[in-house]
Amino acid sequence: MRIGELAERAGTSARSLRYYEAHGLLEARRSTNGYRDYDEGDLRVVKEIRSLLDIGFGLEETRPFVECLRAGNDSGAVCPDSIAVYRHKLSELDGCIDRLQAVRDRLRGELDEAITQAG
Amino acid sequence: MRIGELAERAGTSARSLRYYEAHGLLEARRSTNGYRDYDEGDLRVVKEIRSLLDIGFGLEETRPFVECLRAGNDSGAVCPDSIAVYRHKLSELDGCIDRLQAVRDRLRGELDEAITQAG
DNA sequence: GTTGGCCCTGACACCGGCGTCAAGGTTTAC
DNA sequence: GTAAACCTTGACGCCGGTGTCAGGGCCAAC
Numbered sequence: 001m002r003i004g005e006l007a008e009r010a011g012t013s014a015r016s017l018r019y020y021e022a023h024g025l026l027e028a029r030r031s032t033n034g035y036r037d038y039d040e041g042d043l044r045v046v047k048e049i050r051s052l053l054d055i056g057f058g059l060e061e062t063r064p065f066v067e068c069l070r071a072g073n074d075s076g077a078v079c080p081d082s083i084a085v086y087r088h089k090l091s092e093l094d095g096c097i098d099r100l101q102a103v104r105d106r107l108r109g110e111l112d113e114a115i116t117q118a119g
Numbered sequence: 120m121r122i123g124e125l126a127e128r129a130g131t132s133a134r135s136l137r138y139y140e141a142h143g144l145l146e147a148r149r150s151t152n153g154y155r156d157y158d159e160g161d162l163r164v165v166k167e168i169r170s171l172l173d174i175g176f177g178l179e180e181t182r183p184f185v186e187c188l189r190a191g192n193d194s195g196a197v198c199p200d201s202i203a204v205y206r207h208k209l210s211e212l213d214g215c216i217d218r219l220q221a222v223r224d225r226l227r228g229e230l231d232e233a234i235t236q237a238g
Numbered sequence: 239g240t241t242g243g244c245c246c247t248g249a250c251a252c253c254g255g256c257g258t259c260a261a262g263g264t265t266t267a268c
Numbered sequence: 269g270t271a272a273a274c275c276t277t278g279a280c281g282c283c284g285g286t287g288t289c290a291g292g293g294c295c296a297a298c
Contacts, residue, residue, distance in 0.1 A: 077233035086230040093223045111205040114196035
């Protein structure tokens with residue numbers, strides 16, 4: 001399939017697909033006319049990338065998952081590198097949540113105080 | 120005092136102070152040589168901006184607090200507009216935390232699953 | 239043969255709060 | 269008189285993923 005169809009089926013844009021390619025996450029055979037030519041495996045790769053990006057992964061962090069898929073695994077998440085990224089992201093998320101929670105509580109307190117003083 | 124001293128006392132950079140001024144958050148008298156001249160009130164304003172930025176406010180969101188301080192209030196937070204921004208930010212934070220928490224839980228589940236499958 | 243829809247590459251724009259450099263003027267200390 | 273440390277304005281760079289435009293080629297339908 002060509003890039004437009006892949007983009008639509010993966011719920012993204014042709015621009016993004018070229019971007020992923022430029023960063024070595026997606027490869028494309030070329031038709032004789034120079035158009036990119038993709039298959040179903042590429043669709044799975046792009047879907048994997050998209051779902052990870054949606055979660056908040058950076059593009060680089062999706063690389064182990066892509067390679068894991070390419071290595072023939074049913075899931076991109078079962079390889080050691082992918083799992084390591086998962087763990088890292090999880091602790092990153094925990095830290096982020098903790099910080100936000102602390103800010104939230106502090107803000108809540110300051111809001112209450114401001115309301116009290118404003119009467 | 121001049122911009123370097125204000126920056127140091129407020130824990131920021133001269134660049135930032137000029138940036139705040141360019142966005143109408145800070146005004147400066149000028150000495151005869153053209154140098155910016157600040158007083159203690161300006162220091163309080165900058166400190167207010169800094170602490171809000173540190174919490175995660177955008178620069179625009181600090182404006183009501185600055186104006187509240189300039190209006191002669193002891194705290195920048197006691198004016199209605201400031202309180203409104205506080206409320207808005209609080210709900211924004213709550214939403215953000217909820218989303219992150221959902222992502223976290225999902226990630227945790229996927230990690231467990233990946234580990235199980237990777238055996 | 240021409241219109242329209244797809245594709246190509248390359249490159250600028252965005253957002254936000256700065257860092258940092260350029261090219262100059264001023265003041266202080268020696 | 270000169271070095272050093274301050275100040276001025278103006279402008280580009282960053283980060284990351286993507287939108288969007290420019291300028292062009294390919295192909296199918298009419």
